[in-house]
Amino acid sequence: MTKDLINTAATKERAILVGVGIKGEHRNWSIEGSLDELQQLAKTAGAEVVGRMVQNLEKPSQSHYLGSGKLEELLSLKDELKYDTAIFNDELRPTQQENLETALEVKVIDRTALILDIFARSACTSEGKLQVELAQHEYMLPRLAGQWSHLERLGGGIGTRGPGESQIETDRRLIRNRITSIKKQIEAVRKHRELYRRKREQSGTPLVALVGYTNAGKSTLLNTLCHAGVLAENKLFSTLDPVTKRLRLPDGRNILVTDTVGFIHKLPPLIVAAFHATLEELDEADLLLHVVDITSPDAVNQSQTVEKILTQLKLGEKPRITVINKMDQVVESIEEAQNISLDVKSPAQATVITSALKNWNLDKLQEKIGEYLEISKLGGREGTG
Ligand SMILES: Nc1nc2c(ncn2[C@@H]2O[C@H](COP(=O)(O)OP(=O)(O)OP(=O)(O)O)[C@@H](O)[C@H]2O)c(=O)[nH]1
Ligand SMILES: [Mg+2]
Known part of the structure; x- marks a missing residue:
């Protein structure tokens, strides 16, 4: 199930960073400072950052995170910057992500997915891998339906036809089963650790x-x-x-x-x-x-x-x-x-x-x-x- 969000292929993904500065939210963090950090994250994940865009808002738009004017601007930058990925500085709701992919026709990634992608690369031990996989499934679950409908809209044809509601339900069930199984495995590792801990305490x-x-x-x-x-x-x-x-x-x-x-x-x-x-x-x-x-x-x-x-x-x-x-x-x-x-x-x-x-x-x-x-x-x- 784990998929690489960023290609590790020779050609790096060209990413644009998008952030909304919300009054009061960042307190001392400037939105630019926050985007500098997002840029570092994007680089760590193997992307090439080709631009950034910031909008100051009271709160992000429910439908597209950005306001409509800024969204137009972002779209018009596509020709100039030739970005193929847009990375958003906050966790997007599933509908926002879907709407943005439809409007921009590029891959849309949020801060959470980016961090998860880096985590997936860094995990070495089986426990680390299990924990990352758990987080990835939890992240994917509410986004499943959107993924399929998005593929359909990208022109249809072989391999892009959606699986219909029943297939999505099946996928959801499979993921839920996997989540339960991972949680059990993590619990087993935790128990083992507890034993080790008690030994340490005794010493x-x-x-x-x-x-x-x-x-x-x-x-x-x-x-x-x-x-x-x-x-x-x-x-x-x-x-x-x-x-x-x-x-x-x-x-x-x-x-x-x-x-x-x-x-x-x-x-x-x-x-x-x-x-x-x-x-x-x-x-x-x-x-x-x-x-x-x-x-x-x-x-x-x-x-x-x-x-x-x-x-x-x-x-x-x-x-x-x-x-x-x-x-x-x-x-x-x-x-x-x-x-x-x-x-x-x-x-x-x-x-x-x-x-x-x-x-x-x-x-x-x-x-x-x-x-x-x-x-x-x-x-x-x-x-x-
Ligand atoms: N100049 C200098 N560089 C340092 C020092 N301590 C760490 N670094 C560098 O900072 C970078 C990060 O160091 P790490 O020890 O991996 O940092 P970390 O806190 O373990 O980072 P994560 O595991 O990613 O959370 C490396 O390139 C280190 O060489 C220091 O005292 N001086
Ligand atoms: Mg470290």
Whole structure:
């Protein structure tokens, strides 16, 4: 059932980005900043971005997301930009997507589908794959009918005739069955994890979890701290599957450090739901390290987005250390970094300025982790944990 939304063929898809700026909705995020991020997502998915269009509205139009004038403008850009895909910055309703494909006669993708496509590429473990597939099916289910009628309208003929209502019903039933089966499999993996967790609890080894915006440097930090060899690259959502590594702090305490999926602005709720099992891991953590990419022009918004998602996940009260990362891009040396006082408003227990890449201040970070564990009387000193 999983289909690639973006071709990986030699010729890249030519995509135009379309966003609606809604008063108050983005708060501090500018619509342009949000589209910059959408552009990065599109690139990660393998598309070539050939243009963008923004409309400021009170709220998106029910039928076409854009107002009719802007839609005309978008259509008229087709000749000039030769785009074959239009990527919308919000999740579209099934009818909006259908209407847009009819009006524009190009493939229409929304932010959720784009993120799902990237997730599908990044998932490595069977659990990760199951979670992505679950989210994809949940996404497809309400959109099935539209897909068929759209094919019919694209000229009819062999292979494009719709299957009729009964076929759509059959497809729906098949997908629902698959969803049930995937949920069962995910539940089995979850149970297995629970066993593992209980073992960890018995051993008393504290668990520290890395959280943060996608691309903030979580995996790099895990690699440098734990000599982990986890994939870390300059693209969004390179990590999907949680990885846990052991670390012996300078004070002799043994801890476990876990790396997991990054967050993003407008993270689709169905992705959060599908990744419930993975995110549950965070619930078990004794301490969170919130990694912030200080080089991003949206660093403040990004860290607020992460805080908001943590609250949604009922993790708002978890103790945490804020890790201001990629400092090597801002100053020449670690000594210079020490002198910087950052006005960070966060509910964190401590803030540490680091470069995960250059191993700056990671001893200080470990010290802070140790201090916290000491205060909260968490174990991990005995044996190998
Ligand atoms: N200059 C610099 N680059 C860094 C630092 N930490 C990470 N990076 C780079 O930032 C990019 C993203 O790093 P990752 O560790 O993959 O980020 P992540 O938070 O795990 O990202 P996702 O798994 O996609 O959510 C990579 O190209 C890293 O090399 C740092 O301290 N300094
Ligand atoms: Mg990562």
